[in-house]
Amino acid sequence: MKAPVSVPARLAPLLKSLPESGMGYWIVDVHTKKKEVFRRVVIDSGFIVSVECSVDVPFDPEEIASFEVTHDKSAIVRREATIQPPQTTPLSRRV
Numbered sequence: 001m002k003a004p005v006s007v008p009a010r011l012a013p014l015l016k017s018l019p020e021s022g023m024g025y026w027i028v029d030v031h032t033k034k035k036e037v038f039r040r041v042v043i044d045s046g047f048i049v050s051v052e053c054s055v056d057v058p059f060d061p062e063e064i065a066s067f068e069v070t071h072d073k074s075a076i077v078r079r080e081a082t083i084q085p086p087q088t089t090p091l092s093r094r095v
Helices: 009-017
Strands: 025-032 037-044 045-050 065-067
Touching: 009 065
Parallel strands: none
Antiparallel strands: 025 037, 025 065, 037 045
16 A cells, blocks of 8 residues: 555554654554564654655554664655756855
8 A cells, every 4th residue: 555554543652652753753663463574664643654765555554563663764765856056156266
C-alpha cells in the first residue's frame, strides 16, 4: 500500500511514550507479529510516511507488534532544489 498509512489507534499510547526523532515524528524499526523487521520507517503525526525512503508500505499496520526508535536520519528523503540561485559577483570583486 502507498503512504501515508495511519498507525492503528491501539499503538498511539506506545508511540507517544517513545522519544521523538524530531518535532512530531519518529524514525523507527517496526517489528511485526510475524517476527518481521522493517527498518527506517518514518512516522509523522500518526501516519507512516515512508519505509526505507519509499512511499510503499510493505506490511499491514494492523500486524505491528512494536517499534524501536532509531533516530536514523538517513531515512528522511531530502529533495534537492530544482531552482538554482542566480550567479552573482562576489562583493570583493565589485567596484
